[in-house]
Structures are given as structure tokens and as C-alpha cells.
Amino acid sequence: MCTDNTIDVEFDRQHIWHPYTSMLKPLPNYPVTHANGTRIYLQSGESLVDGMASWWSALHGYNHPELNAAIQQQSQQMSHIMFGGITHKPAIDVCKKLIAMTPKPLQKVFLADGGSVSVEVAIKMAIQYWFSQGNQRKHTIMTPAKGYHGDTFAAMSVCDPINSMHSMYRGFLPEQHFVPAPKSGFYDEFDEREAAVLRSHFQAHHEDIAAFIIEPIVQNAGGMNFYHPQYLKTVRQLCDEFNVLLICDEIATGFGRTGKLFAVEHADICPDIMCVGKALTGGYMTLAATLTTDKVARGICEGEAGVLMHGPTFMGNPLACAVADASLSLLYKNDWQAQVANINQWLEQLKACETLEAVTNVRTLGAIGVVELKRTVDVAKIQRFFVDNGVWIRPFGKLIYLMPPFVSSEDDINALCSAIYKAIAQDAY
Numbered sequence: 001m002c003t004d005n006t007i008d009v010e011f012d013r014q015h016i017w018h019p020y021t022s023m024l025k026p027l028p029n030y031p032v033t034h035a036n037g038t039r040i041y042l043q044s045g046e047s048l049v050d051g052m053a054s055w056w057s058a059l060h061g062y063n064h065p066e067l068n069a070a071i072q073q074q075s076q077q078m079s080h081i082m083f084g085g086i087t088h089k090p091a092i093d094v095c096k097k098l099i100a101m102t103p104k105p106l107q108k109v110f111l112a113d114g115g116s117v118s119v120e121v122a123i124k125m126a127i128q129y130w131f132s133q134g135n136q137r138k139h140t141i142m143t144p145a146k147g148y149h150g151d152t153f154a155a156m157s158v159c160d161p162i163n164s165m166h167s168m169y170r171g172f173l174p175e176q177h178f179v180p181a182p183k184s185g186f187y188d189e190f191d192e193r194e195a196a197v198l199r200s201h202f203q204a205h206h207e208d209i210a211a212f213i214i215e216p217i218v219q220n221a222g223g224m225n226f227y228h229p230q231y232l233k234t235v236r237q238l239c240d241e242f243n244v245l246l247i248c249d250e251i252a253t254g255f256g257r258t259g260k261l262f263a264v265e266h267a268d269i270c271p272d273i274m275c276v277g278k279a280l281t282g283g284y285m286t287l288a289a290t291l292t293t294d295k296v297a298r299g300i301c302e303g304e305a306g307v308l309m310h311g312p313t314f315m316g317n318p319l320a321c322a323v324a325d326a327s328l329s330l331l332y333k334n335d336w337q338a339q340v341a342n343i344n345q346w347l348e349q350l351k352a353c354e355t356l357e358a359v360t361n362v363r364t365l366g367a368i369g370v371v372e373l374k375r376t377v378d379v380a381k382i383q384r385f386f387v388d389n390g391v392w393i394r395p396f397g398k399l400i401y402l403m404p405p406f407v408s409s410e411d412d413i414n415a416l417c418s419a420i421y422k423a424i425a426q427d428a429y
């Protein structure tokens, strides 16, 4: 029997799904009691330096007094209220900030419950836009291989077909049009043949294509690929030329992570539709948004339907909006540019891993560090090693990567980088 405040890990193992795991042979889950700043505290009493920012989201660290206050204050007004026929200050405040910080043409905001839903909304907007223009043929989405856009069905349909096991859902999952993943690296020269291949796909298929969806500059869950801004520029030009809307999925890259406030700025382009999520609430709650231009919004609403057919129950949740608004204020107050530039410099030490036989590539961009290995890691084994060494890092496939909170100190980053070096050098994976 467990006492009241012990975490019942055995119940968890028997009954609760965790992300991407088997219920029969679950990976171990470490019981966490609390987290503060960049530290995660385990029930065992150990504390870990956080290298993951809870999947790109906890920018300002855990248990932040200003974010806590935002939630507490809002909870005393109302934690939730329906958004149909009602509006409120937290939603208006956060949308004002989103419109001010994203590229100028993006003027209309749809608040969604999470990243995948914001991608569903983006795709729906694109298809509904063309339908309203009297074009019922543009139903397909074009997208590069190796992408990741979420786990709901339409979002999954534009994820990498192999990673997302599309073959399992054949006949149910909509079939989209895939183009080759971007190859030229962010720091390399752009291979013009990539542009030619893209052009041939647009030329052959544009009449059926409603939108092109892409993660700008960093393909994250599909392989932590930092690609050349010219690829994105080319896609933007081709979308204009062939009447295809461009959806940029900034859910992972948004809010400073790549060294620009939004990764589209690396290519100096503006999408027609943009999704943000993950870091939007500073990692406190689930909230995402789909932004679009006046032109697309007008195009949708002038048409036969007259409205955008979407409206989740918890749309514009006041608690989530209030904490997002506070988190966006903190981003500026904390000088995110300086934070990210410092982390980027400190992450340089990961380059030491390049001397190790097991490593194929080390790369950094903004506050992201990636060590790519020759073989796939044993997640349970390496995670045990990392916990024993006082850090929280969760690799996948052949990739050990860091996307630490922006408030990380030099000591935090040193601890994370040396744990990675040690794990590889000692073959602890």
C-alpha cells in the first residue's frame, strides 16, 4: 500500500499510457514530485538539470513566480468560460501580443487547444479557402518527408509516412503529396537541384494542392534537421507562383528557440497560415494558435460556408490565455535574444563529441544542440545513465538532443553537455 503522497508507480505501469509506449512492455517512468527553475525533483530525492524544457515548452523554467501569479489571479476571475458568444481580456491580450510579434500580414488568430488541433485548423482553413473561391479540386496538402505536425489524423497525414506508420492506417488516412525532405544544411551551400525538384512537384500537382505545410528551418521530431533557408524561400516563391497556400508550423521553433523570434525570419518570408503552440504558455498549460492573413480569412468567410467550421469546447481557455500572456511578457523582459545567444555559445562544447567514434554529426542552432550517433540508442538504458548523472535528457532514434529552458545557467548547460559526452564515451546507450 502506498501512503497518500507516494507516487503509485505500479498503478501507473498497469493502467496509464505514456507517449509512444507499449502497455505491455512500458519504458520506465520516473516519479517526479516537483520542479523549480531548471531543476526536476524525483521522488527518490535526486534532482536533475532539465535539458528538454518539457518538449520545447518550459522556456522560463518551472514554478515561475510570475507565471504562477498569472494563473492564480485568473483563477479568481474565472478558470473557464465558453468562447461562443463571449469574449474576455486574457484572450484579447494574448492575441494582441501574437499579432504584434508575428510577421505583419498575420492578423487573424484562431485559439486552439493544442498543437495538433492548430494544424487541423490550418489545413481546414486552406481547404475551406479554396472551396470558397469555387475551387473544389484543391484538397491535397504538399509537404516534405521527415516532417512532424502532430498525432491527430490530418496532422499525422502530413508527418513523415514511415515514422508515423502510415501503412497501418491505409484507406483511412488521407493521402497527401510528399516531396523530398530538405537536404542542404543550414550552414551549407544551397544545392539548387532541390529547388528544381520542388518546382517539378508544384508544376505537376498544383491544381490539386490546397497548401504546402512545413516546419520552418528545423524539422524536429522527424530527425532534428536544420535546413537551408533558401529551401523555405523557394517554397514560398513556388506557392505564390502556383496558387498554393503556405502553412508554416512554428509549434516547436516559435518564440526564440532557433535564435529568431520565429524561424520564418531566417528566410525572411511570411506564411499564409502559421501555427504556434508548445512554448506559448511557457510550458504551463496546453494552448496553441493558428494565425492567418486578412486575405485568407476574407476568402474563407466570403464563400458559401461564410464561417470557419471549428470551435473546440475549451477554445480561448482564460487560464491558458492568461499564463500565455504572462509568458510572452517574460520573454521580452528576460531578453530572450541574449538568453538564446548565451546558450548557443555554451552548447558549442558539444562539438567535443565529434571526436568520438560513435558520433556522426554534432550541430547547434539557437538554443538547440544535437548529437547524432551511428546507432539507435536504448532509451531506457541511457535515460537511467542520465538520471544517475543528474540530468534529464530524452533521446530518440540516433539523436541525443538538448533544448533547455532559456533560463539555463552556464553550469546547467555544462552539466548537460558533459553528461552526453560521458554517456557516449562510456557506451552507456
Ligand SMILES: *Cc1c(COP(=O)(O)O)cnc(C)c1O
Residues within 6 Å of the ligand: 114, 115, 116, 117, 119, 148, 149, 150, 151, 215, 220, 221, 249, 250, 251, 252, 277, 278
Ligand atoms: C509538438 C508538435 C506538434 C503537435 O503539438 P501537440 O501540442 O503535441 O499536439 C505539431 N507540430 C510540431 C512542429 C510539433 O513540434
